[in-house]
Amino acid sequence: MNRLILLGLAAITLTGCSLTGHLAKEGALSLTERNGREHFTLAGELPANFMLQATTKYAPLTPEHCKVYDYGLGREVMRDGYEQEETGYRDRPHEFKLKIPLNKSIGLCRMEAYQVSLLIRGRYGEKDWQTHRALGGIGIAATRPQGAPEFSAEGVYTMRGYCTWLFQINKLYLELGKALSCSETDETWQLDPDFGKRRSIGDTFGRDELPGKTVYLDIREYPEEQPFYSNSWIRFPSGWKLCQPKEGGWIGCQEPPVFKTFLMDGQECTVYPNCREQPE
Template sequence: MDLPIKTRLFRTLFWPSLLGLSLSACSSFSSMAGENFTLEGELPANFSLKAQAHYGVANGCDGRRQAKSFKSGFQSDPQQYRFRIPVSYREGLCEMRLARVGLFIHGRYGNKDWQQTYDNGSLVIVDKLPEGAPVFQASGTLTKQAECTWWFQQSTAKSRLGEISKLLNCKGAGAHLVGNELPDKTVRLEFRVNLEEEPSHDDTWVKFPEGWKPCLPKPGWPNCQNPPVFKTFKMNGRECTVYPNCTE
């Protein structure tokens, strides 16, 4: 069926213009540059870091939460890491805003798959800093240090029963950050390892000048008997009496 002349004329003259205007507006909206901040620092040997940035929709459009991950690999020597993390970006018609950054600090203490573990940290995005929280310096950098301690224990897994396994505990691995202050700033989070390892549970090992000795528990309790009765443990397939040197 033929369209009326006025209708055909309107479509011929105006539709390309409207379509071009629509595409131009969409293109300029989606190509708006996002804001970023830098997360950087140093990792000890045999450590890696994963930062997982979580985003929420900020402009009321019909979108859903998203996440972006940034990760360094393991290295046998200390390494520098540097992640450029968006504070905001466009996803179609939606404006995505940073809500928090989860940190996963991985450490390995041997070559076997089970000889690695991790602890968590977090960059918390707030409107106002808690009292006493560190602030950005005039240079635009906020510097913090996290201290990681290895907690040793005897494994209860059947495949490595009695073998030394470790947990990782990292204190200070995070910061509170004001969201509207973040663009173009640098958060420098350094990690160091405490040279003194600790038992994963109190009163399960006894410390001597030559090292730690594990003791038999009280019946029905994990704590050492009094006086302590010592036992052996396994480390890399060896029968040992004192940690970390194995033998006295």
């Protein structure tokens, strides 16, 4: 057999053996993965047909013990870690409580949490595509940031937010769909009137103040839906009418407005949300 072929086969065999050994080592290390004792509680309430996914991300505390070989990149990279939990949907408003570990370890690699990413997902219909999501997050800084929120005497801090459904014509399914926008409010549940200035739900805390505390997430569904694009629908007593866009593909209404029908749940409609204008 050609000597180059033999050398190639030998290299493949060695690579395969190395990969097998690497996977075996990682499998053994995974058995040592454990969460630390320090944690905080993420609790709250969600509207009907909403769910929450919380992903805690960890960075190495002991970099010298947290390196792992990446066969795709062909070099060592720093190990990272994450924990993920979700609440699931309910057909009624529901409470949840999640335990968020602030540190974890794999073998000799010790890691600490630096962020909890929040994914809020709502569903507005029975079809698979009739869902949408909004993002938020909890930052965990090494020391307490200036102006960081204060916990109550009971060790609780409440984050409030409204989730608003924004309706539009879904470009893939060519019928009415909705996007979800979740924004923080003040203590009196007021939203910034300027939609562009609204902030996603979240805050940043110091790591040393979080153990044993509770971050309470109070999410409510805004009672009034809005068009996704301003000046693309016009409101009438009977509901929202969809405008024919301006020439050149501009989303805004023509002047004077020309209205058109649209599909909603397979029906041809003239207004949203009632589909058809009700006789007076």
